[in-house]
Amino acid sequence: MKPRFETLSNLITAMLDLTKCIVEVKELPSDYITPDTPEMAAVTAHIPTAVYWIIRSIVACAGQILGLIGMGHEYIISTTETWELSSLAHKINSIYNHLLQQLKLCHQLIEEKRQIESYQALVRLMETIHIDNMKVLNRLLIHTKDDQLPLVECPTKRKVSIDVLRRKSVLLLVSDLDVSNEELFLLEQMYRESRQLSSRTESQYEVVWLPIVDRSTPWTEAKEHKFEALQYMMPWFSVHHPSAIDPAVIRYAKEKWDFRKKPILVVLDPQGRVVNQNALHMMWIWGSVAFPFSVAREEALWKEETWRIDLLADSVDPVIPTWIMEQKHICLYGGEDLEWVRKFTALMGAVARAAGIALEMLYVGKSNPKEKARRIISTISVEKLSHTLPDPTLIWFFWVRLESMWHSKMKFGTKVQQDPIMQEIVTMLSFDGSDQGWAVISRGPHMAKAKDETILKCLTEYTTWEPNVPEKSFVVAMNDYLNENRTPYHCNRLILPGEAGRIPEKVVCAECGRRMEEFIMYRCCTD
Structure with missing residues (x-):
C-alpha cells in the first residue's frame, strides 16, 4: 500500500505546485x-492545458480517495490505476517545469524593466538640484530600506548611518577588488595628512569606498578575504559589502562616470552634485590642496601652474622643497642601464664641481620599478652615486603623477602642440617609454633635459659652452647647447595607461591567465 499512497501523494504535490505557478x-x-x-x-498559452490536466488529476485523485474512505484497508488500488496516477504526475510535472521556465523569463523581463526604471530614476535624481546631499547618498549607498546603517567605518568595523556625510564633500572611491597597494598607501597618506588639522578647509571631506565587483562570477571565500583585507587597510568609510550596492548604481558608475577597471574618485559637493567624475588625477598632482576637488578647481590650478621642478617632483620626496629653497641645482635622472648611471653621475658631478654649482642628484627610475x-x-x-627615493612606491608615484598630469590636461581638451606644460609632460613620459638613460637639470624657472648619449656628450663637451655659464646661468647655457646640437634622428615612445575605447576591455596573459593591463603607445622615429 505504501508505494501507492506515495504515488497519490506525489500527484497531489505536483498539482499544488502547478496551481501555485498558475496563480503566480x-x-x-x-x-x-x-x-x-x-x-x-x-x-x-499553456495555462488552459495546465488547468485541464489539474482538473483531470483532481478527478482521478478524488476517485482513489473516495475508494479508500469507503472500503478502508480492504480497498486495493489496481496496477492500472497506479500507472494512471504516475502518468498524470509525470504529465503535471512536465507542464509545471515548462511553465516554470516561461515564468522565469517573465520574472527576468520584469527585473530588467525594474532595473531600467530604477536607473532612470537615479539619473533624474542626480540631475536634480538638492538642498543637501542626503537624497543622493541615500540612493547611491542604500539598496534596501531596511539597511539604515549602510556604511562601515573601516578601521573599527563599526556600522554607521549616512548622516556622518551630511553637508560634506564626499569622495566616492569606486573600484573593484584589484586596487594596488601603492594607490591605497598614497591615498591613505593624503587622507591622514588632511586630518591632522581638522580646522583646515582641506579636511572638510569624507571618502567612501564603493567596491564594484563582477556579479557574473560567484562570490568566493577568497574574494571575501580580499575585500576584508582592503577594508582593513582603509582609514575612511566603506559600503559594508559589495552585494549591498544597487545594480542601478553600478550601471550609473559605468555609463555616467566611465568606470571600467581602474579606480576613480567621484566628487559630490555638499548638495550632492557631481563636481568631478574623477578627481584621482588632481589628487595625485596636488594632494589635499586641490580641495574641493571640483573640475573648476582643477582648471584654476592649471591656470596658476608653470613647468618647474616644484610641479614635477616636490611632492615625491620631502627633501626636494628644501633643495629648492636653498636654490640648489637639482638633477632628476632615470633609466635601467647601470653603466650609463655610473658614467652620467660621474660626469655630472665633475661638471658641477668645475662650474662651482651646488648640485643634488636624485634617481627616479622607471614607472614600473x-x-x-x-x-x-x-x-x-x-x-x-646620488640620492635615491627610499621606497619603490615613491618611484611609482613620480611617474603616475606625470600620467595624471596628462589625463588631467586632456580632460580640458588641451592639445600638446599648443600647451608648453603638455609638451614637457610628453617629453618626460617619452623618457620613461625608452630603455635609455635620461636627465633633467633644473634651477629656478629653467630646465634642461636630454637622453642617453646626448646628455653625456653635452657634459663631456662642457668646456665648449662653459664660457656662457656666467652670463646665462648653468642651466640656460646647457639648454642652449643642447638645442644647438640637436641631432635630426630621434626615436621616442610614449606609453600611457589604456582608457576606454575601441580596444578589447579584457585580455588575459597567455602565461599566467591574469588580466593584462591596457596601455596605449605613441611612437615617433626618424632615420
Missing part, C-alpha cells in the same frame, strides 16, 4: 509585463 503568473505586475508581451503570451631597478637603487646607494 496571474499575479505578475501588469505595470511591467502586459498580456501581449511575448514572454507573457507564451506562458498564458622591477627587480632590476631595485638593484640599481641599491648600487647607487652603496656606491654613493
Whole structure:
C-alpha cells in the first residue's frame, strides 16, 4: 500500500505546485509585463492545458480517495490505476517545469524593466538640484530600506548611518577588488595628512569606498578575504559589502562616470552634485590642496601652474622643497642601464664641481620599478652615486603623477602642440617609454633635459659652452647647447595607461591567465 499512497501523494504535490505557478503568473505586475508581451503570451498559452490536466488529476485523485474512505484497508488500488496516477504526475510535472521556465523569463523581463526604471530614476535624481546631499547618498549607498546603517567605518568595523556625510564633500572611491597597494598607501597618506588639522578647509571631506565587483562570477571565500583585507587597510568609510550596492548604481558608475577597471574618485559637493567624475588625477598632482576637488578647481590650478621642478617632483620626496629653497641645482635622472648611471653621475658631478654649482642628484627610475631597478637603487646607494627615493612606491608615484598630469590636461581638451606644460609632460613620459638613460637639470624657472648619449656628450663637451655659464646661468647655457646640437634622428615612445575605447576591455596573459593591463603607445622615429 505504501508505494501507492506515495504515488497519490506525489500527484497531489505536483498539482499544488502547478496551481501555485498558475496563480503566480496571474499575479505578475501588469505595470511591467502586459498580456501581449511575448514572454507573457507564451506562458498564458499553456495555462488552459495546465488547468485541464489539474482538473483531470483532481478527478482521478478524488476517485482513489473516495475508494479508500469507503472500503478502508480492504480497498486495493489496481496496477492500472497506479500507472494512471504516475502518468498524470509525470504529465503535471512536465507542464509545471515548462511553465516554470516561461515564468522565469517573465520574472527576468520584469527585473530588467525594474532595473531600467530604477536607473532612470537615479539619473533624474542626480540631475536634480538638492538642498543637501542626503537624497543622493541615500540612493547611491542604500539598496534596501531596511539597511539604515549602510556604511562601515573601516578601521573599527563599526556600522554607521549616512548622516556622518551630511553637508560634506564626499569622495566616492569606486573600484573593484584589484586596487594596488601603492594607490591605497598614497591615498591613505593624503587622507591622514588632511586630518591632522581638522580646522583646515582641506579636511572638510569624507571618502567612501564603493567596491564594484563582477556579479557574473560567484562570490568566493577568497574574494571575501580580499575585500576584508582592503577594508582593513582603509582609514575612511566603506559600503559594508559589495552585494549591498544597487545594480542601478553600478550601471550609473559605468555609463555616467566611465568606470571600467581602474579606480576613480567621484566628487559630490555638499548638495550632492557631481563636481568631478574623477578627481584621482588632481589628487595625485596636488594632494589635499586641490580641495574641493571640483573640475573648476582643477582648471584654476592649471591656470596658476608653470613647468618647474616644484610641479614635477616636490611632492615625491620631502627633501626636494628644501633643495629648492636653498636654490640648489637639482638633477632628476632615470633609466635601467647601470653603466650609463655610473658614467652620467660621474660626469655630472665633475661638471658641477668645475662650474662651482651646488648640485643634488636624485634617481627616479622607471614607472614600473622591477627587480632590476631595485638593484640599481641599491648600487647607487652603496656606491654613493646620488640620492635615491627610499621606497619603490615613491618611484611609482613620480611617474603616475606625470600620467595624471596628462589625463588631467586632456580632460580640458588641451592639445600638446599648443600647451608648453603638455609638451614637457610628453617629453618626460617619452623618457620613461625608452630603455635609455635620461636627465633633467633644473634651477629656478629653467630646465634642461636630454637622453642617453646626448646628455653625456653635452657634459663631456662642457668646456665648449662653459664660457656662457656666467652670463646665462648653468642651466640656460646647457639648454642652449643642447638645442644647438640637436641631432635630426630621434626615436621616442610614449606609453600611457589604456582608457576606454575601441580596444578589447579584457585580455588575459597567455602565461599566467591574469588580466593584462591596457596601455596605449605613441611612437615617433626618424632615420
